[in-house]
Amino acid sequence: MSTGKAAVFFGPGKPFEIREVPVPEVEPDAVLVRVALANVCGSDLHFWRGDAPLRLPEDGWIYGHEMMGRVAKLGARVKTDSLGRPLKEGDRVAYPYFYPCGRCWACLNNEPAACPAKIERPLGPSQFPHFHGAFAEYYYVRPRGAIFVVPDALPDELVAPVNCALSQVIFGLQKAGLTFGGSVVIQGAGGLGVQAVAVARDMGAQTVIVVDQLPGRIELARAFGADHTLNLKEVPDRKERVNLVRKWTGGVGADVACDFVGFPQVIPEGIDMLRAGGTYLEVGTISRGAKVELEPSLLVWGSKTIVGVIQYDPWVIPRALDFLVRTRGRFPFDKLISHKYPLEKIDQAFADSEWHAKETTTITRAAIVP
Secondary structure, X not given: OOEEEEEEEOOOOOOOEEEEEEOOOOOOOOEEEEEEEEEOOHHHHHHHHOOXXXXXXXXXXOOOOEXXXXXXXXXXXOOEOOOOOEOOXXXXXXXXXXXXXXXXXXXXXXXXXXXXXXXXXXXXOOOOOOOXXXXXXXXEEXXXXXXXXXXXXXXXXXXOOHHHHHHHHHHHHHHHOOOOOOEEEEEOOXXXXXXXXXXXXXXXXXXXXXXXXXXXXXXXXXXXXXXXXXXOOOOOOHHHHHHHHHHHOOOOOEEEEEEOOOOHHHHHXXXXXXXXXXXXXXXXXXXXXXXXXXXXXXXXXXXXXXXXXXXXXXXXXXXXXXXXXXXXXXXXXXXXXXXXXXXXXXXXXXHHHOOOXXXXXXXXXXXXXX
């Protein structure tokens, strides 16, 4: 039986263990992908820190999700990608990392992104199909998974963030109702936040405001087209920050505000930054048990809406790829991945990416090269 390497996670504070894992027999409607790049996403750091407690299998967990790769083996019945385009071994592909069940109320209402069963509980590498996450040499796209051929014009480094950060913000901003000529506040200029700047610009937003505390991220947000930036350390007073947002939006507040930080403390401030009738997009906070105090009357009197988004519909990926081809010369996407590490150096990649404990990092996105 052939094997492939994987970085197995055994819990916060413990080093990853590089293990040999069995390469699965490919089911007729599945695809085995040889991972080319796997990025360390902000949600990966949450699990690594222990912000989001998990019940892990005894044999650990192969996780990670922001990735791309090449087809290593096609199932017997797979001849094309999800758009009917020819698919063969060696082709570069992008794909979601979740699998809507197709038989719950969300799926029946054509809302696969809301399917409560789309992400399985952590499975150990002993469980078929063994390669459950991105931090490994292979990833197994299950029979009901969507998969798309990558345009030749895009290098791997631009494609790797597509199936998480980029698709997430495209779907989220659409769900939040950002429109041509609108205004948006982006809380957090990490991987999702800076790409949200570019997407908002492409959607025709008139005013894009970014809030962060890391100078390097703020500088990158400006490079991606932010009109205004707020450094929390330079403007420490929350009321002053809210007033500046109102000033920059004609005195009314933003149409849309977004949490791409992942810490719930930012939510009340973001809601305050909205105009009457505005929408707050909550994407970043995935940690169960994390709480924040809200004054519901402010939602009622302000006619404000909160929209929660955990995933996206599969149609977003090909549109995200087209967006990259169309705007590659307009935005500095090549700056998104700043450091690369071999799989054996995954502990260093996570340690270098950490910003919360030390409140700084020189990394925009670390990529693992299995």
